[in-house]
Amino acid sequence: MKNFFFLFFLFFLFSVLRAEEMELPKNLSPQTRQCIGCHKLYTPGIVHDWLKSSHSKTTLEEALKKNELERRVTVKVLPPEFSMIVVGCYECHGQNKEKHTDNFTHFGNKINVVVSPNDCATCHPEEVKQFSGSKKYHAIKNLIQNPLYHALVSTATGVTTYEKGQLVQNNPTELTLHEACLGCHGTEVTVKGFKKVKSLSSGLEITIPDLANWPNQGVGRKNPDGSFGACASCHPRHSFSIEVARKPYTCAQCHLEPDVPAYNVYKESKHGNIFESVGEHVWNFDNVPWQVGRDFTSPTCATCHNSLIVRSDGKVIAQRTHDFGGRLWVRLFGLIYSHPQPKSGDTTIIKNADGLPLPTTFAGKLAEEYLISKDEAEARKELMKNVCSSCHNTDWINGHFKKLDNTIKETNEMTKTATTILLEAWEQKVADNKNPFDEPIERKWVQQWLFYGNSIRYASAMSGAPDYTSFKYGWWELTKNLREMKDYIKKKESKD
Amino acid sequence: MKNFFFLFFLFFLFSVLRAEEMELPKNLSPQTRQCIGCHKLYTPGIVHDWLKSSHSKTTLEEALKKNELERRVTVKVLPPEFSMIVVGCYECHGQNKEKHTDNFTHFGNKINVVVSPNDCATCHPEEVKQFSGSKKYHAIKNLIQNPLYHALVSTATGVTTYEKGQLVQNNPTELTLHEACLGCHGTEVTVKGFKKVKSLSSGLEITIPDLANWPNQGVGRKNPDGSFGACASCHPRHSFSIEVARKPYTCAQCHLEPDVPAYNVYKESKHGNIFESVGEHVWNFDNVPWQVGRDFTSPTCATCHNSLIVRSDGKVIAQRTHDFGGRLWVRLFGLIYSHPQPKSGDTTIIKNADGLPLPTTFAGKLAEEYLISKDEAEARKELMKNVCSSCHNTDWINGHFKKLDNTIKETNEMTKTATTILLEAWEQKVADNKNPFDEPIERKWVQQWLFYGNSIRYASAMSGAPDYTSFKYGWWELTKNLREMKDYIKKKESKD
């Protein structure tokens, strides 16, 4: 056995010596230097990724010397252990070990497998705090602990069998949920114990934590240290890139047609057209703060929703936020109607007048006490208008928002009509309301608000994606769908 | 009040002084210099956009010194007021004031809000003249004044309510039309009077024209000076970029699946594949004239449809045109059959043998006197083949067009079959023909020609997007749809 390790060591030495020399930062912690010693060979993808990051290029001391607007960290006092070194493997994977049930000893170092927002908070506390107020932070709970949404999830993703002439709906398996809904919302990663695996790249057998519900990068993931979130959802892997997060492709992983077609609509909008034609690889997506005009001349998702935006005189047009609904006054995403943003990121606390955990009743009455006030909504809308005003005049902006208000009103009316037809179907026993999501007419009803209503509202909000508004998941479908729902009742009636 | 303005002035001065110095062109008109004085701070997006444009870099005198093929302006005689200056804010927003009902006094200058093609014609008269002959120029009228298309628009986009067990179709609101059909076709922008607004960026209260049906960038927009068109549809905002117009993302704003999937098909074609892989940010999209081989090695939309294309010896392969149908012999877009291009850009004048304002009858008979002759069609096809011949040999090209001809014939046959079934449905009272666009079987009929037939023809014309031709909005849907239409009749019959 000893001989084996000796041979391995020789082979390893030989491999390392053969490897092309990779230029490493000088001020690495000894632990990080040790990590990279092997991993530059065995997982070169992530080591090179990290080499491109600000983490590998900047010590926290240097980071804190920048003026406040230019700072990428929000910690105020320098943690002494970070003073002279850049942020490497161990600085992130070695944080808050005591909280991490996924901590294990790896070649002498105590390492956490999963780096959590709570670890990132060592240097980025404000960002994590903002995020904690968001619906994204509560993304698992908001989906799974809301009995109505949970029923929708189960009905849509469970294996269905056919027994004695009847379709039998089974509950979805965990693994399928992890790839479907929880692919975006996040899983609950826990530690079941420890296990041995033989590393695919080094061939070594190592002992590691045995993680359940892993891997997963959903934005609301529950981590083995008890925290929520996965910063890598948007700042992926080891480059922790602002550029990646500011480009719309990142948001596109979860915000896509048919249910939340934010990216699809952006691409078709004039803003997206300019970004793709002359912005994508030309503008500066890394500057902090992000200066309108100098750095970019058309917004991406991050411009309006998240980034710290300034103008040339340093005036802040919008403060940075990682509370993704923080600048929003309305929730376009219809449940089942578009409605004012909820006050809390935790939407499970909502109860509407029908006693259901929804922000509106089926008839459209708002669960007002759980939603932001009109004043708050107006204040947020003004803030968003400020962003627009870097390129557009006030009248243009007001005209744009007037159209959006009308679109919200009309698509809500279309949802109401569909709901009325569904209620009639239930009354006439053409469908039964035990599960409101399984029968064909019920699916049509869901599509009315979840696919078509939403698409039109997103298109309106982003000032133009006329084919989404008109034909593709738009008004064409909205009006066709109502006729087909009505037809469904008629046909079923005529049968009985 | 005076104090307030004084304080504001001090604040403004302070802001301007704090602002990063922006390098401005030297030869600005005094009015433009004044505009930029404030707007570089308040709307930096558009000022930076303009700084990247040829307008900010070239005087008309210099522009006219270029040889004819290289010229970006088509005016022949130098307007004296433009001789020594570059084209700035005032040069465009101050044109033809007497015609502009949207002219207003803004900090001492008489300014038009909306710059129209008629204003651009000061330097670009030929482009505007070409455009005036196009269907795009007549885009509002062609849609709204054609009673049949208008019925389609109204049926598809109007709010529908459910009253006493019946669906009630309301007329669409103006605001919804502006975002749907008129988002591409254009609105009629008029001046209702004047109003005061408080500027979001400067905080100043200013008096401005009160515009109706604004904002809108639809290509056939009617402007407050009585002219038609919006050059910014394709040369967006203040960079007036040829690069943007030559990239397919621009055309993609309106030419998308499911009704006119030009961009979707391009992306899947070999031409699009090469553009995206090695062209997008590598080729020269700004050279005038555009030289095949040197500047690009695969076409974009503009190559075949619009741009001035030359080869290395200066031979013109295709003349520039802003009449977007000018190089086309066939109109792939089926109304309801694909047919030869109309002679006039104004398609409301067409009357077919059934007396309907359509280029074909329901049975497929052409309204020949309104359509270009076979000779003209052949001449245009030859011109298009010339473009292909820069990279492909003659036999290849002929083979390609033979396939396209066949595709047009077969998809038209499929439209005819669907129409025959619909007529039977009307005859048998399974549906009623008062409104040919509202009932489910009628929607299927529309999708047959508007979605599926069109998609297949676009895919054929662009030489390959086999998944569009086969499955996605292609033959799979075309054949499935017919069976479902037939089924619809059978089911309804069996009921009665």
Next chain:
Amino acid sequence: MKNFFFLFFLFFLFSVLRAEEMELPKNLSPQTRQCIGCHKLYTPGIVHDWLKSSHSKTTLEEALKKNELERRVTVKVLPPEFSMIVVGCYECHGQNKEKHTDNFTHFGNKINVVVSPNDCATCHPEEVKQFSGSKKYHAIKNLIQNPLYHALVSTATGVTTYEKGQLVQNNPTELTLHEACLGCHGTEVTVKGFKKVKSLSSGLEITIPDLANWPNQGVGRKNPDGSFGACASCHPRHSFSIEVARKPYTCAQCHLEPDVPAYNVYKESKHGNIFESVGEHVWNFDNVPWQVGRDFTSPTCATCHNSLIVRSDGKVIAQRTHDFGGRLWVRLFGLIYSHPQPKSGDTTIIKNADGLPLPTTFAGKLAEEYLISKDEAEARKELMKNVCSSCHNTDWINGHFKKLDNTIKETNEMTKTATTILLEAWEQKVADNKNPFDEPIERKWVQQWLFYGNSIRYASAMSGAPDYTSFKYGWWELTKNLREMKDYIKKKESKD
């Protein structure tokens, strides 16, 4: 007539002299020099394309001097005629003349119109050999000679007419097949004789082979020399670019939603997101071998499926292969169930327990003798895991593949449920099984496995495209579709 040629010659000379000087490689064969003499003027697109290629820059002698991992050619012994020259027009279009029925005399040179894999094999024999074992090599046969698939093709793409109240299905025409299924699978290009054409670019009348089923770039194309394949499908036209082939846009031409949504899913995955945000125009897509980390930090299609991947110490992570299924253990593409990869690229030899030419029975039983063994499957899976291990740890990778295994199992169960319902429909005469692909309920059945099951499996394999898994062609459709199939039976029954 002689005068005409003299005039033409003068004109030609004049044109050539006027043409901008193009810098040509020095070591051209005399034939290639002659080709370019005219073609730089008449088809500048392809000449410039070639100028960018390695072919125009490297002699085979230089190519063979590189060490083995860096070599782009696999021929071992230098063919003497290539020793001192770069690879130009004649070197490819003049190969193996005796085998080419499409050979013709063109301005004194014997030229083949179609360059085939057998010609490329002069320098790239290994690549062609690998390709010959693939399903792509047999792409025409696999589709057209399988009676079941052929029936699907015919039913989906044939013109349908309506005669005496009945839909009449005609066979698809050759020209439509060429644009639909055979656009990807390839046509059989044959020579019908010779013909005269007047060249569009030069105006000269020339005699050329009269090719049938041309043009076509399908990957399994049968060529006039009897060989199969079209290298230009993925290394398009005359740049023969590795970069193009390594970018996902190329694969996207055929691997698209709704049937094989590989590209669509990639775009939505984290890998695709990183590629589009920071890789596309930044990483090195041309290096041979392709080194993880240094050259790229997120995979494209080619990384996992084809390219020679190494790490910094020169260790080969994956050998280059042009057998596109060679690294794959499972065939996600369900026919009708997802199943182990077939042993042979020729799938027409398969016969299942029902005697049908399918890899599984309708009940899901595998035609095991035609499919790879479990051991072989495991070995291939390990190989693929090696690719993942350049960036991911072993546990992460195993967790990923566990989800994929489950997804395959569950989507197969969903196919089985749909098949059971279809069999019931056939039994109850709600549909007839003469043609299993024409009636509406049969189309729903096909979509269950061909569209929805496939999409979910691709999304799972590429580690995440949650909207495909959930809503878009995913579980939402899978469960909805079953209910609609059941409804179809109920409605039809109630009628009778």
